[in-house]
Amino acid sequence: MSLDTVKHAAETPDAAQPWKELGLKEDEYARIREILGRRPTGAELAMYSVMWSEHCSYKSSKVHLKQFGEKVPANDAMLVGIGENAGVVDVGQGYAVTFKVESHNHPSYIEPYQGAATGIGGIVRDILAMGARPIAVVDPLRFGAADHPDTKRVLPGVVAGIGGYGNCLGLPNIGGEVVFDSCYQGNPLVNAGCIGVMKHEDIHLAQASGPGNKVILYGARTGGDGIGGVSVLASETFESTGPAKRPAVQVGDPFQEKLLIECTLEIFREKLVAGIQDLGGAGLSCATSELASAGSGGMRVELDTVPLRDSSLSPEEILMSESQERMCAIVEPQHVDRFLEICEKWDVIATVIGEVTEGSQLEIFWHGEQIVDVPPRSVAHDGPVYHRPFARPSWQDALQADDAGKLARPSSAAELREQVLKLVASPNQASKSWITDQYDRFVQGNTVLAMPEDAGMVRIDAESNLGVAMATDGNGRYAKLDPYTGAQLALAESYRNVAASGAKPLAISDCLNFGSPEDPDVMWQFAEATRGLADGCLELGTPVTGGNVSLYNQTGETAIHPTPVVAVLGVIDDVNRRTPIAFAEEGQLLYLLGDTTEEFGGSAWSEVVHNHLGGLPPKVDLGREKLLAEILISASRDGMIDAAHDLSDGGLIQAVTESCLRGGKGARLVVPDGLDAFTFLFSESAGRAVVSIPRSEELRFNDMCGARGLPATRIGVVDGEEIEIQGEFSIPLSELRTAHEATIPALLA
Amino acid sequence: MTTRIGVVTFPGTLDDQDALRAVRIAGAEPVSLWHRDKDLHQVDAVVLAGGFSYGDYLRAGAISRFSPVMETLIEQAKAGMPVLGICNGFQILTEAHLLPGAMLRNNHLHFICRDQKLRVENAETAWTSDYSAGQEISVPLKNVDGRYTADERTLDELEAEGRVAFRYLDGNPNGSLRDIAGITNAAGNIVGLMPHPEHAVEPLIGTGRTDGLGFFTSIIKKLVNA
Numbered sequence: 016m017s018l019d020t021v022k023h024a025a026e027t028p029d030a031a032q033p034w035k036e037l038g039l040k041e042d043e044y045a046r047i048r049e050i051l052g053r054r055p056t057g058a059e060l061a062m063y064s065v066m067w068s069e070h071c072s073y074k075s076s077k078v079h080l081k082q083f084g085e086k087v088p089a090n091d092a093m094l095v096g097i098g099e100n101a102g103v104v105d106v107g108q109g110y111a112v113t114f115k116v117e118s119h120n121h122p123s124y125i126e127p128y129q130g131a132a133t134g135i136g137g138i139v140r141d142i143l144a145m146g147a148r149p150i151a152v153v154d155p156l157r158f159g160a161a162d163h164p165d166t167k168r169v170l171p172g173v174v175a176g177i178g179g180y181g182n183c184l185g186l187p188n189i190g191g192e193v194v195f196d197s198c199y200q201g202n203p204l205v206n207a208g209c210i211g212v213m214k215h216e217d218i219h220l221a222q223a224s225g226p227g228n229k230v231i232l233y234g235a236r237t238g239g240d241g242i243g244g245v246s247v248l249a250s251e252t253f254e255s256t257g258p259a260k261r262p263a264v265q266v267g268d269p270f271q272e273k274l275l276i277e278c279t280l281e282i283f284r285e286k287l288v289a290g291i292q293d294l295g296g297a298g299l300s301c302a303t304s305e306l307a308s309a310g311s312g313g314m315r316v317e318l319d320t321v322p323l324r325d326s327s328l329s330p331e332e333i334l335m336s337e338s339q340e341r342m343c344a345i346v347e348p349q350h351v352d353r354f355l356e357i358c359e360k361w362d363v364i365a366t367v368i369g370e371v372t373e374g375s376q377l378e379i380f381w382h383g384e385q386i387v388d389v390p391p392r393s394v395a396h397d398g399p400v401y402h403r404p405f406a407r408p409s410w411q412d413a414l415q416a417d418d419a420g421k422l423a424r425p426s427s428a429a430e431l432r433e434q435v436l437k438l439v440a441s442p443n444q445a446s447k448s449w450i451t452d453q454y455d456r457f458v459q460g461n462t463v464l465a466m467p468e469d470a471g472m473v474r475i476d477a478e479s480n481l482g483v484a485m486a487t488d489g490n491g492r493y494a495k496l497d498p499y500t501g502a503q504l505a506l507a508e509s510y511r512n513v514a515a516s517g518a519k520p521l522a523i524s525d526c527l528n529f530g531s532p533e534d535p536d537v538m539w540q541f542a543e544a545t546r547g548l549a550d551g552c553l554e555l556g557t558p559v560t561g562g563n564v565s566l567y568n569q570t571g572e573t574a575i576h577p578t579p580v581v582a583v584l585g586v587i588d589d590v591n592r593r594t595p596i597a598f599a600e601e602g603q604l605l606y607l608l609g610d611t612t613e614e615f616g617g618s619a620w621s622e623v624v625h626n627h628l629g630g631l632p633p634k635v636d637l638g639r640e641k642l643l644a645e646i647l648i649s650a651s652r653d654g655m656i657d658a659a660h661d662l663s664d665g666g667l668i669q670a671v672t673e674s675c676l677r678g679g680k681g682a683r684l685v686v687p688d689g690l691d692a693f694t695f696l697f698s699e700s701a702g703r704a705v706v707s708i709p710r711s712e713e714l715r716f717n718d719m720c721g722a723r724g725l726p727a728t729r730i731g732v733v734d735g736e737e738i739e740i741q742g743e744f745s746i747p748l749s750e751l752r753t754a755h756e757a758t759i760p761a762l763l764a
Numbered sequence: 765m766t767t768r769i770g771v772v773t774f775p776g777t778l779d780d781q782d783a784l785r786a787v788r789i790a791g792a793e794p795v796s797l798w799h800r801d802k803d804l805h806q807v808d809a810v811v812l813a814g815g816f817s818y819g820d821y822l823r824a825g826a827i828s829r830f831s832p833v834m835e836t837l838i839e840q841a842k843a844g845m846p847v848l849g850i851c852n853g854f855q856i857l858t859e860a861h862l863l864p865g866a867m868l869r870n871n872h873l874h875f876i877c878r879d880q881k882l883r884v885e886n887a888e889t890a891w892t893s894d895y896s897a898g899q900e901i902s903v904p905l906k907n908v909d910g911r912y913t914a915d916e917r918t919l920d921e922l923e924a925e926g927r928v929a930f931r932y933l934d935g936n937p938n939g940s941l942r943d944i945a946g947i948t949n950a951a952g953n954i955v956g957l958m959p960h961p962e963h964a965v966e967p968l969i970g971t972g973r974t975d976g977l978g979f980f981t982s983i984i985k986k987l988v989n990a
Contacts, residue, residue, distance in 0.1 A: 178875045183819065183820075270775070271819075273816075452878050455906045456877060457906060459782065460781065460782035461969060462970055
């Protein structure tokens with residue numbers, strides 16, 4: 016096949032092009048022709064098709080995501096906002112922290128191990144590209160029904176992939192979630208988050224300016240893996256009859272990534288780069304067009320200099336390849352030698368592939384012949400924007416009317432006891448240690464808290480003991496009942512989890528997992544959820560620093576539950592003051608903070624006991640969440656509490672069970688006045704936590720809650736080797752432990 | 765003069781910073797050593813830290829064993845220099861034939877990360893003198909190729925000579941023969957184990973215990989008294 020040069024394209028305006036096969040719509044193809052004033056070359060078509068895909072261009076979600084930039088709370092912590100590889104916040108003492116959550120859903124269904132592995136790799140490079148040393152990862156995961164045969168294929172592969180890649184990188188895995196629901200059967204959600212730390216002055220941005228500066232591609236050689244991965248996989252619904260898409264999944268090499276991290280950090284230390292970008296989705300197409308677009312515009316690239324794993328790759332394939340473990344740096348000419356020297360030290364291949372030019376066009380050459388001549392902004396930023404139609408689904412009212420409050424409740428203490436055991440043993444509430452024990456949580460020697468704690472926490476300065484915490488939460492069941500409230504509940508829970516660990520919530524990243532945007536029902540869910548999240552962040556004072564949207568999570572006509580996952584980042588001045596969840600001291604008093612009302616819509620109880628989803632999710636009171644967080648943080652700082660656990664899915668009994676098992680101590684609880692035992696144990700009212708207080712601190716703690724107006728109810732004491740609900744029942748810890756810990760290994764080991 | 769303890773970084777070493785920190789916390793001067801550099805920079809002892817050197821793509825430790833720094837290290841270790849191999853470091857020591865046996869994939873085939881109870885069987889090596897024989901300690905364990913294996917004759921020999929330095933308690937995590945978690949050479953200067961003492965040196969971090977600090981205080985005392 017002859018090379019499709021710019022000249023050739025101009026001479027053959029009527030040549031047929033595979034725009035449809037590459038996922039472009041007819042009007043999108045027409046727009047490309049209009050921008051260029053001619054038909055695109057094959058290479059240009061490849062670039063536009065990947066960059067204008069849903070995954071890269073956010074064309075369906077953009078109009079809604081705008082709110083995150085418009086409803087920004089006053090927050091001095093924000094240093095870099097949405098639009099860069101990841102947002103950056105100030106955590107004090109000259110440190111800045113960058114963090115982000117992304118999805119790798121579609122590849123992980125096709126090829127669980129590599130899909131999940133490269134998800135970690137990608138998010139870590141995003142963080143690295145900001146100039147930060149990655150210090151921890153988290154993994155919010157969602158799978159189909161725990162007992163479905165395909166879950167046994169997908170989950171172990173995903174977990175092994177996260178472990179196999181992450182453990183080999185030397186990054187502690189400190190948190191995340193594992194949720195089962197049949198709505199994720201054909202669309203597991205594999206989200207991955209990473210935290211990185213740097214000094215303020217070390218922040219790097221993805222831009223190419225300064226004509227004459229060199230463009231250096233370094234890291235792995237480019238191969239045929241993942242060609243069109245992003246556009247093909249993340250932007251289309253799975254059809255059961257479609258062809259195998261396995262070749263579109265990228266293959267990861269964590270050893271190469273570890274070298275890339277250390278090499279890049281050494282390059283940063285010597286201040287050798289003017290701009291930097293990782294190669295992820297859309298590979299070189301993305302990196303060159305985004306770098307050029309964010310800079311002065313002009314860039315010239317000699318594509319035939321790119322080191323290849325497979326010498327038969329065409330220029331189009333090289334531009335689209337999503338081979339992992341690659342980075343692209345803009346380097347001033349006088350620093351090039353030193354840059355290459357550091358790469359050699361780390362056995363990392365580095366090649367000057369082009370330079371920044373005076374002009375405003377991105378020009379790419381193949382053995383001297385020009386194959387790309389485009390305005391970079393038109394590729395990177397001026398993609399199509401869709402105002403997709405959305406409307407409240409016709410079934411929403413009926414779903415909300417199906418009140419969970421009407422479900423049959425346990426009629427005796429014996430039945431209540433039985434339901435408690437059933438709840439803590441259910442796959443969603445059971446211990447996930449079989450999974451999390453496959454991740455290294457100790458490496459780097461700074462892990463203060465990790466799973467199953469409410470939030471993961473790492474020390475970032477060993478002298479001052481400054482630390483950061485992160486929690487990730489989402490509840491698709493709540494969001495299905497009411498996406499606006501559901502998104503706020505995810506935010507509130509994550510915020511509460513961070514505060515319960517003793518850290519002050521600062522900012523968030525989100526991963527928005529939804530079905531097809533071409534379905535008005537789904538688009539309504541998306542619109543409501545983003546509105547809820549933006550409003551919630553404004554009220555809590557925690558800006559959205561960035562994140563990721565994953566659409567088309569549906570099989571045939573059936574979409575997943577709308578699943579916004581929220582990661583909240585917090586800071587703690589002294590990690591010695593962190594609050595664990597374990598009830599470890601006999602005789603300490605247990606207090607329930609917040610108000611408990613009869614709220615069972617979307618609850619774990621309604622799922623486990625009745626297999627029911629209906630009604631309304633718990634009410635959200637963000638003012639109360641803020642107050643609760645302030646009390647938890649003050650109590651931690653002043654040494655008033657020894658343990659805290661947020662209450663969320665599963666209610667009080669779930670939290671108390673986890674805290675007792677973690678500390679190896681039992682608890683005696685009394686049902687407070689005005690509540691029945693069932694509501695006390697199973698309600699999922701938001702804005703609540705349970706804390707363990709040394710007797711000597713009770714007065715001071717009560718005074719603080721009283722003065723600030725936070726309801727605090729003494730509900731019991733840490734004692735013995737069973738959980739006893741006075742006047743109702745008791746369960747030995749050993750029985751609870753067996754119920755709680757046996758489920759996951761029995762299903763998956 | 766301060767005791768200088770080196771920690772080697774191979775490509776893919778992960779726990780080098782942790783080991784350097786443990787050395788510092790114990791009171792010695794940590795020295796970073798680079799795999800391509802034959803020079804040990806006058807260190808008094810060396811720690812081979814955990815990780816996945818060269819990705820463990822061939823066999824754990826198989827490539828690192830041939831790096832320039834190992835040439836000098838093997839020579840000096842044979843002459844009596846104390847060497848501690850942790851996890852990947854232990855694997856490198858067996859590949860270098862400084863310690864007998866080999867590590868196979870865990871019998872359950874999964875990576876496992878947990879707090880692991882051990883019994884110190886030999887408290888007379890260069891790295892264990894601050895413990896007492898029979899003492900039980902808890903340190904993190906994290907590996908996928910951790911199943912210690914050797915032929916019966918070697919195992920009998922190790923047992924007879926008191927060279928089993930650590931044994932797993934409360935459940936063998938990976939199928940290691942005779943519950944062996946770590947061993948020593950006959951002279952007691954070379955010790956290798958799969959669990960990670962360097963992750964248990966600060967009360968707040970990791971498992972919240974400092975049971976691993978004794979490895980580093982042992983060696984400092986030995987070198988100071990030498």
